[in-house]
Amino acid sequence: MLNDKLNVLLSNFVVEAHKLQNAHWYVKGSSFFTAHAQLETLYNQTFDQIDELAELILQNGGKPFGSLKKFVASSTLEEYPDDFKSPENIFDAAKRDFESLRELALQIKKDADSEDNFLISAAMDEQNAALSKLIWMIGQSQM
DSSP, X not given: OHHHHHHHHHHHHHHHHHHHHHXXXXXXXXXXXXXXXXXXXXXXXXXXXXXXXXXXXXXXTOOOOOOHHHHHHHOOSOOOOSSOBOHHHHHHHHHHHHHHHHHHHHHHHHHHHHTTOHHHHHHHHHHHHHHHHHHHHHHHHTO
16 A cells, blocks of 8 residues: 555656656746756756655565556646746746645655554655755745
8 A cells, every 4th residue: 555655656756857847848938047947956856756766665565667657647746738838837836746745745654654664654754854845945936
């Protein structure tokens, strides 16, 4: 059960990485240069999270999804259309997505705690901390 939820979280991170890369390509507006660079940083960080989650699933005796078909089918996030977007719209959507990722990580932590699975619980603490900081940082840039 934990590995199933971890695969959903992994799928969400894969979709989010692609969304951020898509936004990186399609951002436009007066703050293009800043947003373009920030989005590249975000999707690179997200790719790092993908690797960590896949390895966590393996450490927990599971099998991480590896196909795009499975990632898209399992993700609870919606993709962006291929269209130009303002930085404000992009970062609003990214913040909502990261909040959704944090919510799922917190659910997984509760499940791990109930099973005394300290490996997963500790990893979800790290996810929560990283996502909370990211959500806060995006919120600060929207003021």
